[in-house]
Amino acid sequence: MAGHRPQLTQAARPATFEVTAVDEHGARRDVPVAGEHPLTIYVDKREILTLMTLGAAPEALTIGYLRNQRLVGSLDEILAVQVDWETNSVAVTTRSGLADLEAKTAKRTKTSGCGQGTVFGDLMQDIDGVRLPAGATLAQATLYELLDAVRLHETIYKQAGAVHGCALATNTPGGSQILMFVEDVGRHNAVDAIAGQMWLDRQAGADKIFYTTGRLTSEMVIKAAQMGIPFLVSRSGLTQMGYEIAQKVGMTMIGRATNRHYLLFTGAERFRT
């Protein structure tokens, strides 16, 4: 099934909408605001859940959600992903059904956070099986190239705020390139959409860098580790559990990264200055 690609709609929504606001001087201003739409996922006609999303990459988001929730084990299982904004729904057709969907969705009710919606206990078990490539290294100069590339990237955030962005970039000395950049109202949607697009583009994680504008919580670290990406970079800070999990899996994690500033929190043995 090498080269299998599901049948996909291309149903991105407009990212921003204009509303009129009044500022502190009493002046009326047209302000772009980020879109937010419910999207209910059906797998083989069975309702799974409703995500609130910007709608920039609904097909990749759906695939990545199913991937990161461990509901689908490989892209080959997915025959079609069809988004219909008239009904705010996406219909996923699988090759042979999802085996233990009942058990898995029952368990999903047991988690939350803003970090909500994933099977935390299962994720923590899975993480024990993750092996990140020991030989991979990241040069400080490559990190700076990535931060420059992110800064120059046109973003919805710059226009409208209220979104988080995630990027997948190459770890190429002399020219780190952004391969994917996804923004969404929730940072977990953005990372799920990247995970989905990585499957669609048959991209591995080992030779990549994952960048997020969002905080390095347990869930963000776990998802990056599951994608096999050894380098996680954020503009924001981290939590204690994010730190502990990154240490446990041997991930190189860098926070507060803007311009020529950063804090290297874990995995210093892979970092070259």
Added chain:
Amino acid sequence: MAGHRPQLTQAARPATFEVTAVDEHGARRDVPVAGEHPLTIYVDKREILTLMTLGAAPEALTIGYLRNQRLVGSLDEILAVQVDWETNSVAVTTRSGLADLEAKTAKRTKTSGCGQGTVFGDLMQDIDGVRLPAGATLAQATLYELLDAVRLHETIYKQAGAVHGCALATNTPGGSQILMFVEDVGRHNAVDAIAGQMWLDRQAGADKIFYTTGRLTSEMVIKAAQMGIPFLVSRSGLTQMGYEIAQKVGMTMIGRATNRHYLLFTGAERFRT
């Protein structure tokens, strides 16, 4: 049952922990990071879900979660809330059990977002019944007092970042006061903890202002409306659906509010300059 107060532990966790990081100059620095802990909620010995939390107000968070999820209709139904960090769990004892818990928790699997974890369809139905007080007004000077009070407030964010904060403040001309200020790793936890503390302190929403550092998404607006608070203020931006719901319920919503700047998005008829 006026004056009924459940039996509560006082089990706040330390908010920050120190880790050692290496900065861009190669210097080692001790950096405070926000705590993040799993907390599994049991109601009458039945497991409901696991929240990831800073742990600053776990009892109020638990009560507010049950309130905002519509699992408990009044504080009088709750006899005890007992947090045990050795097992990362909180045991809630109710007066007479939760009637339709089965149906309600089954439905919860149907939602997500970063904005995850609430019964979106049900929330949207409930919102039709919300009536915010028509006569309430907010003066620009009072808004500025609130923003000053927030700025002066000692926060975990200033120390460690990676948290969102929510505040409940009085709408008193000449002296808006912060009654509660809660920070958590997810903004939805912070707003839930405020909702729980409002029940414990028997505070109504009509004469209050709700402040959040987080974005004004659909879920944030819905929760503020359910608490009966006519004024919602954020340092951040908003989403299209947050805007639409605020308009629908007649809430006065102000974003991008820092120092002497703000954007008044909805409910201008209640705002006085």
